[in-house]
Every structure is written in C-alpha cells, then in structure tokens.
Amino acid sequence: MASASLDALSSEEILEVLARREALAWRAPAADHRLLARLIADGNPGVLGAANLTLVLEDRLRISRGAARRRLAEAADLGPRVAVDGQPLEPVMPTVAQGVAAGVIGPEQVAIGGCQMVCVSPDKGRISGHDDRSGFG
Template sequence: MLGNMDDAVAALDALDSALSVLADLDLGRLKNRERVEVLRRLEIHARRVPAINNPLLHDYWTDRDDRSFGGQHPHQVLADSLRITRREAKRRFMVAQELTARTSFTGEPMEPELPATAAAVTDGAIG
C-alpha cells in the first residue's frame, strides 16, 4: 500500500489515541488471566514496530545525503532524534539492512537477507 506523510501522520495519530485510551483505563479490576492477555497483545504490537522502522531506516540509509541534517552522520542524526546512543543507532541500521527487502543493481526486487526472521518480525512473533 503506497503511503505519504499525511497517511503516516493519520495512522500515528490513531495509534497515539489508542495508546492514550489504554493508558487512561483503570485496569486494576482485571483478573490475572485478563492482565496477561492485555500484556500479550501489547507485546505483539511492540514487536511489530521494528517491521515498520526497518524499511524506514533502510531507505534513509540508502538515500542518505551528506548535505542533509547539516552534514551529520546518519548514526548521529538517528541517535539525536530518537534519544538513543550512536551504537544503538548503528545496530538498528544494520538490522534494517538484513530484514528489509532490497533491490538489485538491475532493479529487480530481492527478498531480505534473513527472510524468515523478517517475516517473524512483521507478524510480531519476535522483536
């Protein structure tokens, strides 16, 4: 599905709203079985986030331009923007390269270096 920034903002706004609703719920009356179910569902959602991040990171790395962001290295841009270390930024870029579909020199689509792992991340089975 093709998307643009407006689509991304709308989806992120909906996600923000859903998380706000969950945060505002008084879940103190849930039974432990119900608590575990809520936790399980949240974990699956958290594990799916890298499947969204990885193509963004891959494409950012592929399209990087030394003039963007005042000439800062992509690791530093990501570290500053996400408030993570440069080491973590580098790790995320490396993972994205392994788990994102690629394009050959001739323009042919290629699957990720680790297709089974990429599929499991997309499904939320691993994070």
C-alpha cells in the same frame, strides 16, 4: 488504556492484554526497517547534517550512537533491498523479517542473531526453518 479501569480483569486477562501489547510492540520495528532501508539506500548524510547515518539518527532521534548503529544494522538485514537493476529483493534474513513483521520475534531474539531457535509462525504454529546466516538450514 491509560485511563481504563483494570479492577475487573483477572490475572489471566491481564497477562493476555500484556501479551497482545507485546506482540504489537514487536511489530513496530518492521516499519522502521523499511524506513531505514530506504534511508540507507537513498539518504545523503551530508544533506541531513552529519558525516554518516549513525550520527544523523543519533541527533534526530535522540538515541545513543550504539542504538543508531544497531538500528541501521538491523535494517540492513531485515529491511527490503533493491538490486542494481532496480528489482526488489527480499531481506537478507527473510524469516526473521517476517517474524518481526508478524510480532512473533522480538528485539531480544533479533539481538541474539534472529531466529537461532525454533520460531513461531503466525500461520503454521511452530516452524524450524532458519535463515542461512544463522547457521541453520
């Protein structure tokens, strides 16, 4: 893409490419949520060289402390969980997690509380189901 000629593309085609790339970018955090949820459950910050996971991420990923806190909080809400007996549990906010994984809910929507608006479902068009934590039923 970086070296491809864009001269033959119309404005509408450019917007379509941008929209597809945006959806791909919106999917990426879903993988991070899974990884971070596992790190939250099993990671030992001391072994990883810091006092807490926020500091571990800040150092290893070279991100701000605020960004590290935000990523950990999102993973706690949107990543998979495990019950005390070892059974898998769905995320705290399953509808939002599904939307992120599908690329229809982006970081800005997640930052303002997930699905506090009508969400787009990849298989059903528009849906109005919201997660319990968002205050909608």
